[in-house]
Amino acid sequence: MKVIKRDGRLQEFDLSRIRTSIDRASDDANQPLNESDIENLAKSIEKGLKNYQKDSIHSDIIQKFVLRELEKQGFKIVAEYYNQGKV
Template sequence: MNIIKKTGRIEEFQTSKIRQSLLSASQEATEPLSDAELKLIEKEINNILSKLNKTETSSYEVFAICLNVLKELGFKAICKSYLEGSISF
């Protein structure tokens, strides 16, 4: 799947970038994520992206999916930190 960045550039989707963003948000929220929690979050995000059945999506849509997954899985402080860290998004 390709991601359309806010600049209009197109990149291949990389779970590692989301993982790094989640780790940063969890550190900011002072709620470190375990490897198992990260894998669960990544799995949910990838499941949703797969269900969209698209070859291309926007970084904004991926961002919204990440926020929703964090909220649904009960990582509210990390969700808030993830949102605040991406305000310039």
């Protein structure tokens, strides 16, 4: 799957980038998540994106998936920091 960046560039989807951005947002929020939490979030986000069934997806849509999953799993403050940083 390709990601359409904000500037229009195409980039290969990389789940590790989502893991890293969630980890950074949780650190910024002073609510560090453990590896298991981050992995569970990443897998849920990846599953949701695969269900999207598109060859390419805009980065803003990925951000919405991440925010929704963070909130769904009870990490509301981390979601707020993730959204502020748009990491």
